[in-house]
Amino acid sequence: MNSGKSIITLFAAAMLLSAVNGYGAGSKFGKVYPVSDPAKTSGWVLNTDVSDEFESRKLDEDKWLVQGRDGEYKSRWIGRAPSQFSPDNVRISDGKLMVETRWEPDFEFAAKKDKDGRSYENITTAAVISKKQFHYGYMEIKCKAADASITSSFWGTGKGSEIDVFEFNGRPSLKNKKGLEKEMMFTMIDWKTGKNVRMWRNKAHLDWRVAGEFHVYGCEWNEDYLKFYADGELVGEVTRAALGDKWVLKNPISVWVDSETFPWQGLPAKEDLPVDYEIEYIRVWQKQ
Structure with missing residues (x-):
């Protein structure tokens, strides 16, 4: 031969x-292309600096910041009381990023109280943030929300602004909040004054429980509009023209995924934990 x-x-x-x-x-x-663009005709180019398939054995911490690692907290935010972010609650398993919520009363919680007088106690969660930012594009995630009264969120923050693609609650413990397990809420927030000022909010009712199985969610953001997608279908949008001076999304953003307690939706019980917010991938595309 x-x-x-x-x-x-x-x-x-x-x-x-x-x-x-x-x-x-x-x-x-x-x-790969956005699920919302099956014809592959929109000229999207994957930005690998803020995308991850989570196929390695460990999280790439050159790309991602884990809140609380070595005492570092972006925006000095330790979590929403009574929960607190713990770097130990982040892992890679079976090709997925796991953001875990634990009942962990022996954790070394912060001694301070939050602005509403709540103590940090009993529950630890986690947050993962991209170290690099992007300016305009399409951000997409394939995930399954945690099946407990805890949030599973996909969002972004930039200079003076925030966009929430969703803040799912997989199984709210308050009976009057049960509809949230099939709800996708999207929000634009102005932080320029240092306070949370909601500029716009809308929601979509989904045909599935967000903690039931994996689905794909996305947001297209440019200088003229925001569009929100679930499994490739448009479920919400807003234009800059419609918002006028309330449009605050002008600067690059970092990508966040996290879990938090939302006391007004009910807290998880000890027997509900631990539980994982499971993420198969995060992808960000920009135009050529």
């Missing part, structure tokens, strides 16, 4: 297989 010709043949076959599978040279990402 001619070994030189065999090597060339094998190399050519490997390159062909790579092309068929959609992988580019030197990239761990496939040629």
